[in-house]
Amino acid sequence: xxxxxxxxxxxxxxxxxxxxxxxxxxxxxxxxxxxxxxxxxxxxxxxxxxxxxxxxxxxxxxxxxxxxxxxxxxxxxxxxxxxxxxxxxxxxxxxxxxxxxxxxxxxxxxxxxxxxxxxxxxxxxxxxxxxxxxxxxxxxxxxxxxxxxxxxxxxxxxxxxxxxxxxxxxxxxxxxxxxxxxxxxxxxxxxxxxxxxxxxxxxxxxxxxxxxxxxxxxxxxxxxxxxxxxxxxxxxxxxxxxxxxxxxxxxxxxxxxxxxxxxxxxxxxxxxxxxxxxxxxxxxxxxxxxxxxxxxxxxxxxxxxxxxxxxxxxxxxxxxxxxxxxxxxxxxxxxxxxxxxxxxxxxxxxxxxxxxxxxxxxxxxxxxxxxxxxxxxxxxxxxxxxxxxxxxxxxxxxxxxxxxxxxxxxxxxxxxxxxxxxxxxxxxxxxxxxxxxxxxxxxxxxxxxxxxxxxxxxxxxxxxxxxxxxxxxxxxxxxxxxxxxxxxxxxxxxxxxxxxxxxxxxxxxxxxxxxxxxxxxxxxxxxxxxxxxxxxxxxxxxxxxxxxxxxxxxxxxxxxxxxxxxxxxxxxxxxxxxxxxxxxxxxxxxxxxxxxxxxxxxxxxxxxxxxxxxxxxxxxxxxxxxx
Amino acid sequence: xxxxxxxxxxxxxxxxxxxxxxxxxxxxxxxxxxxxxxxxxxxxxxxxxxxxxxxxxxxxxxxxxxxxxxxxxxxxxxxxxxxxxxxxxxxxxxxxxxxxxxxxxxxxxxxxxxxxxxxxxxxxxxxxxxxxxxxxxxxxxxxxxxxxxxxxxxxxxxxxxxxxxxxxxxxxxxxxxxxxxxxxxxxxxxxxxxxxxxxxxxxxxxxxxxxxxxxxxxxxxxxxxxxxxxxxxxxxxxxxxxxxxxxxxxxxxxxxxxxxxxxxxxxxxxxxxxxxxxxxxxxxxxxxxxxxxxxxxxxxxxxxxxxxxxxxxxxxxxxxxxxxxxxxxxxxxxxxxxxxxxxxxxxxxxxxxxxxxxxxxxxxxxxx
Numbered sequence: 001x002x003x004x005x006x007x008x009x010x011x012x013x014x015x016x017x018x019x020x021x022x023x024x025x026x027x028x029x030x031x032x033x034x035x036x037x038x039x040x041x042x043x044x045x046x047x048x049x050x051x052x053x054x055x056x057x058x059x060x061x062x063x064x065x066x067x068x069x070x071x072x073x074x075x076x077x078x079x080x081x082x083x084x085x086x087x088x089x090x091x092x093x094x095x096x097x098x099x100x101x102x103x104x105x106x107x108x109x110x111x112x113x114x115x116x117x118x119x120x121x122x123x124x125x126x127x128x129x130x131x132x133x134x135x136x137x138x139x140x141x142x143x144x145x146x147x148x149x150x151x152x153x154x155x156x157x158x159x160x161x162x163x164x165x166x167x168x169x170x171x172x173x174x175x176x177x178x179x180x181x182x183x184x185x186x187x188x189x190x191x192x193x194x195x196x197x198x199x200x201x202x203x204x205x206x207x208x209x210x211x212x213x214x215x216x217x218x219x220x221x222x223x224x225x226x227x228x229x230x231x232x233x234x235x236x237x238x239x240x241x242x243x244x245x246x247x248x249x250x251x252x253x254x255x256x257x258x259x260x261x262x263x264x265x266x267x268x269x270x271x272x273x274x275x276x277x278x279x280x281x282x283x284x285x286x287x288x289x290x291x292x293x294x295x296x297x298x299x300x301x302x303x304x305x306x307x308x309x310x311x312x313x314x315x316x317x318x319x320x321x322x323x324x325x326x327x328x329x330x331x332x333x334x335x336x337x338x339x340x341x342x343x344x345x346x347x348x349x350x351x352x353x354x355x356x357x358x359x360x361x362x363x364x365x366x367x368x369x370x371x372x373x374x375x376x377x378x379x380x381x382x383x384x385x386x387x388x389x390x391x392x393x394x395x396x397x398x399x400x401x402x403x404x405x406x407x408x409x410x411x412x413x414x415x416x417x418x419x420x421x422x423x424x425x426x427x428x429x430x431x432x433x434x435x436x437x438x439x440x441x442x443x444x445x446x447x448x449x450x451x452x453x454x455x456x457x458x459x460x461x462x463x464x465x466x467x468x469x470x471x472x473x474x475x476x477x478x479x480x481x482x483x484x485x486x487x488x489x490x491x492x493x494x495x496x497x498x499x500x501x502x503x504x505x506x507x508x509x510x511x512x513x514x515x516x517x518x519x520x521x522x523x524x525x526x527x528x529x530x531x532x533x534x535x536x537x538x539x540x541x542x543x544x545x546x547x548x549x550x551x552x553x554x555x556x557x558x559x560x561x562x563x564x565x566x567x568x569x570x571x572x573x574x575x576x577x578x579x580x581x582x583x584x585x586x587x588x589x590x591x592x593x594x595x596x597x598x599x600x601x602x603x604x605x606x607x608x609x610x611x612x613x614x615x616x617x618x619x620x621x622x623x624x625x626x627x
Numbered sequence: 628x629x630x631x632x633x634x635x636x637x638x639x640x641x642x643x644x645x646x647x648x649x650x651x652x653x654x655x656x657x658x659x660x661x662x663x664x665x666x667x668x669x670x671x672x673x674x675x676x677x678x679x680x681x682x683x684x685x686x687x688x689x690x691x692x693x694x695x696x697x698x699x700x701x702x703x704x705x706x707x708x709x710x711x712x713x714x715x716x717x718x719x720x721x722x723x724x725x726x727x728x729x730x731x732x733x734x735x736x737x738x739x740x741x742x743x744x745x746x747x748x749x750x751x752x753x754x755x756x757x758x759x760x761x762x763x764x765x766x767x768x769x770x771x772x773x774x775x776x777x778x779x780x781x782x783x784x785x786x787x788x789x790x791x792x793x794x795x796x797x798x799x800x801x802x803x804x805x806x807x808x809x810x811x812x813x814x815x816x817x818x819x820x821x822x823x824x825x826x827x828x829x830x831x832x833x834x835x836x837x838x839x840x841x842x843x844x845x846x847x848x849x850x851x852x853x854x855x856x857x858x859x860x861x862x863x864x865x866x867x868x869x870x871x872x873x874x875x876x877x878x879x880x881x882x883x884x885x886x887x888x889x890x891x892x893x894x895x896x897x898x899x900x901x902x903x904x905x906x907x908x909x910x911x912x913x914x915x916x917x918x919x920x921x922x923x924x925x926x927x928x929x930x931x932x933x934x935x936x937x938x939x940x941x942x943x944x945x946x947x948x949x950x951x952x953x954x955x956x957x958x959x960x961x962x963x964x965x966x967x968x969x970x971x972x973x974x975x976x977x978x979x980x981x982x983x984x985x986x987x988x989x990x991x992x993x994x995x
């Protein structure tokens with residue numbers, strides 16, 4: 001048995017008290033608060049009346065609401081109407097008015113394929129826009145470049161629901177777009193965009209910067225000598241881009257595009273925000289919204305339609321496939337940087353007048369349109385725009401004041417801060433432990449821990465929430481951990497699991513930059529592993545811990561899906577985003593939308609502060625989603 | 628002071644055998660070096676001794692105590708890392724005092740011992756500097772002081788001079804040797820620089836592909852290499868193949884290499900050569916003399932092909948009977964390319980190695 005005794009010996013050597021404690025903690029959190037809940041969806045989807053069955057799949061797939069066959073492909077229709085116009089002399093005349101209605105009645109492929117259609121379109125559009133923007137920003141110099149650099153980040157500032165509401169308000173019948181068409185351009189027609197096209201528009205605007213940043217970092221990391229060699233051999237211009245630059249930035253594009261696909265699929269902000277602006281319609285005939293309503297309205301698991309589990313499982317499968325694609329391409333990204341050596345002088349060119357014109361013609365409309373939702377949120381929060389029609393007419397601080405005076409708003413803010421605060425404490429321990437085990441310890445199966453700490457980036461929050469409702473709702477039925485009674489306690493853990501990747505990745509980067517011999521030197525001088533960890537490792541990576549923690553904290557504050565699904569079961573424990581969704585979706589009281597906008601402004605301020613702070617601490621630009 | 632004993636130590640990384648059944652004894656107070664090309668397993672062997680890597684099998688002893696399964700922090704070795712591994716968030720004082728604080732020594736004793744060791748490495752007054760404020764040589768001294776201050780049983784040095792410039796390297800290696808002799812501590816030194824190993828060591832183990840090729844004093848290794856690897860790894864040489872045509876009882880071997888016939892000897896008594904064997908002849912450049920020696924010798928006569936002036940001597944290449952000879956000649960001697968030259972090398976210094984194993988053949992290919 002020498003093999004077995006060797007194994008025993010190596011286990012004894014590797015599992016010192018620090019490693020054992022860290023490992024147990026990490027495994028406990030990941031198994032209990034990620035794996036078991038997510039796997040319980042699998043269980044629920046395949047178990048029908050106590051038996052293993054695929055009946056629920058058959059039911060779901062034959063439901064015409066889920067998969068519509070044949071699909072409705074009516075993308076737009078023209079409506080001819082007459083309406084009164086007031087002439088300058090005061091008399092009123094009837095004028096013919098043609099309205100182009102886009103998306104209201106079609107396309108419609110049913111819940112499942114609507115989601116896939118939307119995500120695919122968003123992925124394609126975001127990839128095209130993001131890649132062009134990245135190439136321009138990486139390779140050309142032009143006046144105002146730094147302003148564009150900042151503006152391209154603005155769409156990433158999350159203002160859940162309100163940004164979609166703003167777009168809805170612009171695209172609607174009496175919205176800003178038609179106000180301009182009629183009163184400024186005196187056009188004989190109006191346009192209304194809703195349904196899936198509106199979702200695609202909103203999501204493309206908010207997600208293209210993810211592609212932009214991933215492609216940008218790919219291009220910047222390409223060794224210039226690779227392009228110089230190609231030029232030396234006679235390639236230039238578009239040929240150089242097509243044969244060298246673009247292929248080498250493909251890993252960044254693949255990772256960015258996949259993330260956009262998943263984010264689009266799980267997004268609740270657009271469907272809920274649009275429903276707030278237009279009422280229910282095709283824009284919320286999406287998988288995410290379906291699962292959301294099923295679980296949000298249920299008082300117990302029995303009331304949930306079996307199809308909801310099937311849909312949740314489909315979303316989970318798509319996310320897992322996406323993760324595998326990203327993993328593959330992100331490791332591929334290294335090939336662009338193989339030949340690192342010498343000092344890189346960035347290959348940035350000045351533009352001629354024609355080129356400059358082309359760049360501005362692309363960049364200026366892009367940043368104006370893509371920043372509009374965020375600007376609109378601020379306007380909504382500070383004026384009477386919510387009730388004044390197409391354009392705001394008066395300024396007010398009333399809604400900002402509500403943040404500190406209105407009891408339910410104050411409660412929501414306090415809830416969010418409490419959950420995120422507790423979650424960040426757990427996240428710090430979880431993230432540093434997991435990163436340390438993955439990078440420094442030679443424990444069998446550490447790759448699995450690596451995957452489990454990264455994969456939450458792509459797992460839709462709705463899936464996590466559904467998993468929690470199933471797992472904790474049945475195993476901890478009528479206890480402190482029952483999400484139908486006490487969702488607040490569980491929100492702490494959904495925040496931890498969903499947002500810890502930011503901190504873990506940051507600490508991993510810190511450990512990779514810190515030479516392992518610094519720890520070995522301490523152990524060589526007699527310090528145990530625990531002592532080494534606290535006296536050497538922690539001080540050396542503290543910047544990464546703090547930087548990562550700040551980012552994680554902010555993304556916890558604006559976490560949407562689990563906040564909505566779990567919060568719904570005890571509104572008194574609902575966080576900020578839950579309250580925002582409530583006021584937007586129900587649009588009950590006058591001015592409610594503006595309060596949501598005020599909360600959106602609060603979240604934006606938090607994000608800007610946090611990102612600047614962590615950039616300052618980490619002394620480098622944080623890749624928003626460095627998976 | 629301690630004797631370090633490795634008994635059949637094996638360490639693999641996946642399929643790569645980094646340390647291959649190494650058995651060695653390092654005597655107390657000895658300055659011992661592991662020398663070999665990169666990837667030969669010398670650093671891994673050192674790390675196994677420090678406990679920073681666990682060996683797969685085999686045992687390690689410090690005197691009579693087995694330390695094979697002891698974690699690094701219970702072995703009381705003092706290691707100097709290649710990159711010094713000074714903690715950037717601590718001052719020089721805190722770096723050096725770290726091990727003493729771990730050992731819970733009283734504050735004033737810590738202060739006294741840090742002061743002493745700083746004097747020893749000639750860094751007095753630098754206590755409050757941070758590592759980044761020191762030059763490379765100073766950082767090296769701090770790393771040495773930090774390892775020495777805890778009075779370790781063994782001092783382990785992992786290529787400590789490789790990051791210094793050439794001049795400082797020579798200064799520091801003398802410094803390290805001086806301190807080691809003064810303290811009488813057992814020191815194990817890892818380097819790929821043969822000159823450094825020769826100068827600093829009492830004994831050297833030459834490693835290749837995880838195996839110990841030979842252990843001995845620098846003179847033994849240089850003058851009586853036991854195999855082709857050691858002979859070719861240390862110093863420069865002339866090399867050519869041939870076939871043994873005669874072996875006489877005094878171990879003088881006659882070798883025929885093409886039109887050239889030379890007499891040589893295996894450098895160590897246990898190297899066996901028989902008639903008809905394929906062999907390799909190795910001759911050091913300084914073994915050639917321009918005046919015939921009194922001892923039995925070979926005569927080489929050929930055309931000078933290349934001359935380079937090294938400083939203390941000329942290094943010249945001579946083509947003779949299809950073999951490229953490398954000779955050192957006195958700088959006073961007039962040598963010019965294209966001229967004929969006659970040189971002599973004693974039979975004793977004409978080293979003969981059998982090549983039998985396929986491994987040696989492959990190695991020969993590499994040398995070509």
